[in-house]
Amino acid sequence: MQVPDFWQRGNGGLASLLLAPLGWLYGAAGAVVWATARPWKAPVPVICIGNLVAGGAGKTPVALDMGNRLIARGRTVHFLSRGYGGSEPGPLRVDPSVHTSAAVGDEPLLLARVAPTWVAAERADGCRAAVLAGAQVIIMDDGFQNPAVAKDLALIVVDGGYGFGNGRIMPAGPLRQSVASGLKRAQAVMVIGEDSGLDLPPSHPPIFKGSLRISPHNPDLAGQPVIAFAGIGRPQKFFETLMQMGCDLRARLSFADHHPYSAADLDRLRHQADQLNARLVTTEKDAVRLPPGFAGIVAIHVAWQDEAAIEALLDKVLKP
Numbered sequence: 639m640q641v642p643d644f645w646q647r648g649n650g651g652l653a654s655l656l657l658a659p660l661g662w663l664y665g666a667a668g669a670v671v672w673a674t675a676r677p678w679k680a681p682v683p684v685i686c687i688g689n690l691v692a693g694g695a696g697k698t699p700v701a702l703d704m705g706n707r708l709i710a711r712g713r714t715v716h717f718l719s720r721g722y723g724g725s726e727p728g729p730l731r732v733d734p735s736v737h738t739s740a741a742v743g744d745e746p747l748l749l750a751r752v753a754p755t756w757v758a759a760e761r762a763d764g765c766r767a768a769v770l771a772g773a774q775v776i777i778m779d780d781g782f783q784n785p786a787v788a789k790d791l792a793l794i795v796v797d798g799g800y801g802f803g804n805g806r807i808m809p810a811g812p813l814r815q816s817v818a819s820g821l822k823r824a825q826a827v828m829v830i831g832e833d834s835g836l837d838l839p840p841s842h843p844p845i846f847k848g849s850l851r852i853s854p855h856n857p858d859l860a861g862q863p864v865i866a867f868a869g870i871g872r873p874q875k876f877f878e879t880l881m882q883m884g885c886d887l888r889a890r891l892s893f894a895d896h897h898p899y900s901a902a903d904l905d906r907l908r909h910q911a912d913q914l915n916a917r918l919v920t921t922e923k924d925a926v927r928l929p930p931g932f933a934g935i936v937a938i939h940v941a942w943q944d945e946a947a948i949e950a951l952l953d954k955v956l957k958p
Contacts, residue, residue, distance in 0.1 A: 688782020694871020
């Protein structure tokens with residue numbers, strides 16, 4: 639999905655104003671769904687990593703970080719995803735050696751590198767399959783707005799620079815629901831990146847701050863001519879990361895989030911790399927939608943300001 643310009647923070651204008659009634663209807667429909675829902679309670683803790691806006695906020699890196707922390711504690715972690723962009727309805731356990739992003743989506747392929755991962759259009763069915771397969775903790779990557787499964791710990795991930803956009807509900811803005819209603823169902827807000835001023839209600843969950851850092855095993859790209867391309871929610875964040883690495887950024891190409899790269903796209907990228915005598919570089923999430931070795935990969939991870947507070951947050955959900 640390509641995010642409209644008028645969704646940005648401080649924007650709106652006529653287009654957003656005209657679409658506002660549709661946003662009210664969208665929000666009202668969501669409220670009715672939650673008011674009538676009867677969530678299924680799993681026999682194991684369920685942690686949901688969600689957000690309030692459409693597009694990338696850093697959910698998957700946070701899910702991976704939480705998964706690694708729980709695995710380090712000796713817990714058997716299973717991830718659960720809707721498998722956005724994939725054709726498989728599930729519940730299906732992801733096998734990176736067999737499944738492609740066209741079948742299961744891109745994010746599940748990244749999660750499956752760390753722990754068993756399930757895709758399921760019906761989240762409760764996915765949870766049941768994970769429990770039967772031995773999961774001691776289930777981490778949902780997205781699904782905060784889905785009431786099918788009761789969450790023991792619901793974390794809202796927010797891009798500090800983007801915030802909640804223009805503050806309106808889709809399609810007038812990026813919000814999937816109002817900020818106030820979303821925060822009532824969350825136990826924590828995870829702000830990723832520099833906080834440029836979040837407009838939060840007076841009563842809000844605890845805030846935890848972190849940033850996306852470059853993983854140490856990345857190739858040394860300092861001073862090298864590169865062409866950066868990304869089909870993620872906020873491509874600009876990736877381009878800024880490359881600038882921080884000291885790359886000679888010859889070109890930057892943005893695609894829609896989860897963009898399925900075609901043969902024509904690959905030919906165009908190769909041609910531009912040849913013309914500019916530069917190396918193609920992309921994200922881990924994009925790489926699973928590309929032929930192996932097509933481009934250099936820049937990996938990132940989450941670094942928290944207060945590691946002890948994150949561990950204490952997990953302690954609460956893991957108590958018997």
